[in-house]
Amino acid sequence: MRDGTRVTMRDVAAAAGVSVPTVSRVLNGAATVDPELSARVRKAADRLGYRPNAIARALRSSVSHTFGLVIPDIANPFFPRLVKAVEQRLRGSGYVLLLADAQNDVAVEREVIADLLQRSVDALLVSPCDRERSASAMLAAAAEIPVVQIDRRATAELPWVGADQWGAIHDVLRHLVAAGVRRPAFIGPLTTESPALERLRAFAEVPVGELEGWDRPTFTCPSDVAAARALTAEILATRPDIDALVCGNDVIAFGALEICRRAGRSDIAVTGFDETFLAEASGLTSVEQPLSALAETAIRLCLGAGGEAGDGAGGAEGEGRRERAGQAREQVRHACRVVARGSTTSGATV
């Protein structure tokens, strides 16, 4: 409690009549310590209100208990939920989250990754903003610490954790088919993002018996409601045979749903993706991504890579530190869940 400065281990040691390393040993539970001393130390620490200095600890032990999370754009309503999932899972493990927004710009992304490295984060979770040009900065970082891609993906050289888009679209199609749909079309965002591209491909290719012979048209448009409205109106006019619109995200689906309702085409089923509150608000069937599971797996991959505890099936170890993070190039997919609402259950518009 001295004057203005904080209580340090030295103060605790003095108060307990032991040496500084002993205080450290007691508080970290590392070695065996005389119960008598241990009690004295704990009591003193408690009484003085000692709280360890995380910075000093990080410097000495070179473990900062800090993760960096780089996301393309937090204004995109999908990412706040991802951030939340990661943040909660991390904090539960005594880690803390250093958040960086890449502003959808590869240059900014590169910069923030470098900055996070300087701050000695223990690992990096990145949702790369560009399918191709984000790779180099991530690989550079991976030379020093574990780096895991989450949701979006820019390189197969690094582990990735994401949702099973293919399976999700499959589930959506089966859900629609069960509701009587036979001629669905797809509207997705511009495919500079990997998950969006996968959804589009899945829609076009995933096998569904009942849809044999239907050519499955696909369209893309910017992720804003106005663009979705315009495109949907055009589709309704030119392709009156279409009986469902599978959308690549909730924003587009919202616009599509609105136009369908207004046009009196309540027979057209509409589905979204991401299960944002837009879906809940507008009675839109959507796909929920397993965010907690994504966070869980991504973090586990990082911690595993850092601990070097992995099964050494990798053979050659000549590459040294580069191999450390690259060792496990796991690509993990987690299953999504279709949340059915009024937009796909015949006419029952909320």
Place this chain on the structure above:
Amino acid sequence: MRDGTRVTMRDVAAAAGVSVPTVSRVLNGAATVDPELSARVRKAADRLGYRPNAIARALRSSVSHTFGLVIPDIANPFFPRLVKAVEQRLRGSGYVLLLADAQNDVAVEREVIADLLQRSVDALLVSPCDRERSASAMLAAAAEIPVVQIDRRATAELPWVGADQWGAIHDVLRHLVAAGVRRPAFIGPLTTESPALERLRAFAEVPVGELEGWDRPTFTCPSDVAAARALTAEILATRPDIDALVCGNDVIAFGALEICRRAGRSDIAVTGFDETFLAEASGLTSVEQPLSALAETAIRLCLGAGGEAGDGAGGAEGEGRRERAGQAREQVRHACRVVARGSTTSGATV
């Protein structure tokens, strides 16, 4: 480039043939250094790819260039935008953001604040989750570092930066009155949050000539679309004289707007608050908060308080460190902006 370890100042010093402190002086531009040496140092640093270790720097100088931001719930669509604004403004100044989500729980909030303190953040921005019970943890933190409340407020003992709810509601009412409204009602979220409470009070009390004699009814309901729908339906049924619904946030407004449209009451104007993409998506007139300005001001207050550069008008300085952050208990309001859309322009529903 040695082996696995990172390049340190010592390496640079050795390569440049100078001492370590000289490298520090050159790279921080502090003291005057022989241009010749300076050039050698820079060249060496560049060649070796030296990047300073932020942890060591923080330990020695006790400035971590890190801000903590504590928000009640990042799933609430207002906060991601606040986070973004803060993050961008900070990163522009060479700071980095340690993000913590309090999960709408005072106990969690207390815990994360303590954790951020341990990590030597330079300052703390908090949007307290409880109007009353959040205060103590914040005040405790304020004994060590600058703490500023942002958006929500829990105590007058600490500075606060937020939107001018009063003025915003005034603007909304004038906008409505100009559109012919004379009998508006208010629907807000449950008033455990300070800004929501202020909006409700402002609606009830702000002077608007054209509304003299109207009793301005107010209602509250949980912030979800279903509850808003139900309440709105009830209001339409019991108070058919009402000609506008001023809502405390976009979620409630969305539900209200939907019910009004469905009931054929396109004569009822509806306004939201927060200018989330829900507003844009549904053609809802809403109120945009000046997030960048909030972030800017909050950060400036923190940096100012830390630098002790304030005008010493405070008189007594006996209280010491407590005074350091409490010194400026500024309460700053920033003006909002009404974004007019179809929901308030007669019948022109998008």
Place this chain on the structure above:
DNA sequence: TTTGCCTGAGATAACGTTTTCTCGGATCGC
């Protein structure tokens, strides 16, 4: 009893910076 080992605690070093101290040499004034 003596030797060797093991346990547990203090002393010391280390992490990579920045800050403070010290000191040689150049500058300036007289």
Place this chain on the structure above:
DNA sequence: GCGATCCGAGAAAACGTTATCTCAGGCAAA
């Protein structure tokens, strides 16, 4: 030309921990 002053660079200390080394004492085995 000489002493006081200042400037700039290196040496050393410091920040608060954890890791390593050292050593005294206890205990078991010979």
